[in-house]
Amino acid sequence: MNKKIVVNTTINGEPQVFLCEPRQTALEVIRETLGLTGSKEGCGNGNCGACNVILDGVLVNSCLVLALELEGHDVLTIEGVADTYEDADLHPIQQKFLEHAALQCGICTPGFIVSTKALLEDNPNPTEDEIRLWLAGNLCRCTGYDKIVRAVIDSAEVMSA
C-alpha cells in the first residue's frame, strides 16, 4: 500500500480533511472515504457524467480528478445541491425532475441534476438545443432524455421567474 497524503478541502460548504493515496480519484474518495455515495461511477473514464460534481464553480467528472488535486478547493456534490437553495426543502431542479418523471432507474439522476445546476448558473434561459448540447456529457439509458430536457426547461423558468 502506498503512503497516504493529507488533503484539506471544502465539501458542500463544510471543511473536510481526508487521507488519500496518490492513485485515488476524487470520486473514489468522495464515495468511499467521505461516504457521499450520491455521486455514481458509471464508467470511470469521463464518458457518462454520473459522477459529476462542481469544483470551484466548474462542472467536472470527479472520476477524472485526482483526490489530491482537491487540496484547497471547493466541491459541491449532489448531497449539497438542496442546501444551495434556501427557499425550499429541495432545489427547484430536483423538484422538477420529480414532477416531470425525469428519472426511471435514477442512477444517472444525481449527475444530471448537478450538470443542470452548472448549466443554469452559466445560462439561466437555455434553449432546447443548448440544453441538449450541455447534457450530452451525461448518459441516461432509461428515459430517451425527453422528460429530462422538459424538466430542465421548466427548472429554468421557475428559477428565473
Next chain:
Amino acid sequence: MTASPQYRILGSRPPRPDGVDKVTGRAVYGNDTRLPAMLYGHILRSPHAHARIVSIDTSRAEALPGVYAVATGADLPQLADRVEDLRYTSNNVLADDKVLYDGHAVAGVAAVDLGTAEEAAGLIEVIYEVLPPVMDVHQAMADGAPILLSDLRTDELGEVLEGETNIASHFRHERGDLESGFAAADIVIEREFNTATVHQGYVEPHAATALWNADGRITIWCSTQGAFAARSQTSIILQQPVSKITVNPTEIGGGFGGKIPVYVEPVAAVLSKKAGHRPVKIAMSRADVIKATGPTSGSYIKVKMGATNDGTLTAAKVVLAYEAGGYPGSPVPSASGVVLAPYKLDNVQVDGYDVLVNKPKASPYRAPGGTNAAFASESVVDELASAIGMDPLEFRLQNAVAEGDRQANGIPFGRIGCIETLQTAIDHPHYATPLDGKFQGRGVAAGYWMNWGGKSSVSASVNADGSVSLLEGSTDIGGSRASIAMQLAETLDIPYEQVNAQVVSTDQVGYTDLTGGSRTTATTGMAAYNLGQNLRAEMTRRAAELMETEPETVTYENGVFSSNGSRLSFNEVAEQADASGAPIVGTGTAAPDQWGAAFGLHIVDLEVDPETGKIEILRYTALQNVGKAIHPSYVEGQMQGGVAQGIGWAINEEYVYGDDGKLLNASLLDYRMPTSLDLPMIETVLVEVPWPDHPYGVRGCGETPIVPPAGAVANALNDALGVRMNVLPMSPGKVLEQLWAQPA
C-alpha cells in the same frame, strides 16, 4: 366499445415514493452498500477469446499483504447435467476448463481495499492454450469450425444429433402450405440481414456484496431485477438451500434484462467464506460490464414474403440464426414470436438456430431478439408495400392481426389492439405532415411483444392512522412502487399518499418473479388488487363490529363505511380497530395464466448527410396499445426509453472485435449510446385497449417500444436515399458503402 371506468387515482401522475431519495443522492444502489469490516473484490478476466486453461497459480496473489481470499472455478461445486443451464451460468461466473470470450471471469480476489485486490489479481499466473475463435454465426455453423463446448449436441427439431457442434438447437414453427402460399403471390421478396451484437447499456455496473456467515447463512445485497431469481441461481451454483440465502435487492440502476443473470453474487459469497466470513463487495468496472455481461445477440436473418397485387400477404418464410455467446441460450425463441406477429398469415415457416460464438453469454435485452427480427421483417414488408404501390400503413392495416388470429406457433392472439393502433397512426398528424428536405425521409414500422405474467406476492399492514405499509418483491426499475401503490390505493379507495410502498428482501415477502417481461405493473398490480380486496373485507368486518352490525349490511364508498345511518371513515376504522382488536394485515398474490401482449407502431422522420452517411433523427412518434396506463408518465417514459435504445441499436451501437476475437470498444466512448444531442423529443400516443383479464386492464408496455425503431429508421432511410440497408447498425460508413454501391 363500452365506456371506460372512472378511476380516482389510476391515470394520474403522482410523485414516486422513492423519488426524493433518488434526486438527492440518498438512494442506495448496488455499489453503495457498506458493511463493517467489508473487503473489496476484483475479478481477473481472460485476455483471450477462446482458450483452454492449462493451469492457474494463485500463490503469489495469496501472499500479498492485505489479501484475504482468492477463488477460481475449482471453488464452485461441479453441477450435474440435470441443471445444465445453471452449469453454464456457473462456468460463466468463474470459468471451468475453458475461457470462451474476451473478459470471461477466471478468478476472484478479496482484499482490504480495491487497489490491493487489483494488484493481487495481476499476480495470478494463468497459462492458456490459445484456440482459434469463432465470431459470428456464419463461422460457427461452417463445417470444420472450432468447437466451443465439446459435449454440446444439437437439439434438431426435438432430436439430439450425434457429433460436435456449435449449434445448440434448431426449432421450427410452421402452419399452412408455403408452396401454395408463395404460388398465390403476385410478388415475392427475399432478403438477408446481418446485425451486430449490442449491449443493454444500463448506467449502473453490476455490484454485489455477500456475507457467508459462520452459521452457514448467506446474505447478499445486490443490484438485480429479481431478488428471488438471484437467490435461486446462487442456491444452485453454490449448492446451498434457498432457506440459507437471503437476497436484499438494492436500488437498481437500469437492467433491461441484463440484471437477470447473476455474475458476481456467487463469487462474492465464495470469497466471503474463504476470507473468514467477512463481507465482500464486488463492483464491476464499465469495461467488465461491456466485456462480460449482457449482450444481446448479433444475428443472421433471412425473410421471404409474398403478397398479391391487391395487398394481401400470402406466405412468409423466415430463418433466424442468433448468437448465444459462449453458452447456449440466445433469445431466438422469442425472436420467432416477434418476427411476423403483426400480420395475419396462413402459410408460415419460421426456423430458429441457437448458435455458440466466442462472445459473452447472451442475456435478455428488452423484448429479447425482437428488434433485429422486426428490422428484417419490417424492411421486407415495407419493400412489398412499395412494390405493389400501397401506402405502408394501409398495407399493414389490410394484413393486421386481430383477436383469434393465429401466431406462427399456432397460438391464437387475445385482444391485441393491433388494428386500433394502426388506425390511430394513420390518423396522426405526423403522418400527414410533409417533409421539407431533399435528403429527408419518413419510415414506419410495427412491433410486438408477448409480455409475461409470472407470479407476484405483496403484503400490507394497516396502521392506526389509516396509512398502509405495502411490501413488495418486485424490483422498482422505473417507477413501479408508484404504479403498484396506486393500484392498491384505488382498490382501497384511499389517497395514494396514504400507501407507503417498499421493496423488501426474499425473507420479507412471498415469492415474486423478477421484474422483466413487462410484468410488474400488471401482475404485481393484480396482486395488489387482490390484497386490497382482502384488506377491504377485513376492514368491513371490523367496521361492522364497531358499528355493532353484520358485515353484509356495511357498504364502502369514497373511503367511508356505512350501515343503517352509521358512518366510519377508513381512517376511523383503522384507529378504532387498532385500539379494540388484532392488527389488520393482509396478503395478495397473483399468477395469471393469460396476460396482455402489446402492439406498437412507430413513425420516424430523418435526414441523411450524403457526404458522411450520418443519420439525424428529426421527429419521432411512437404509438402503442398500453392497456390501461396506470401512471401515464412512466408509460410514456418506457416508450421513450425503448425508442432511444432502438435508435442506438439502429444507427450506432455494436461490439467491434479484432480478428483475434478481442473486443476493441469496451468503453462508453467507443460503444456509442445515444446522448441528448442525438435525439429529438419523442412523442408518445397511448392507445388504451384494456386487457380484459386484469382488474384494471393493465398490459405490459415496457418492451414493445424497442422493437420497431430499427425497421422504422431503415424504411425512412430508404425513403430519403433510395437505399435498402441489410445490416445493423446503419452507421455512417455502412450507409455510405450502400449508397456508393447503388447504380448511378
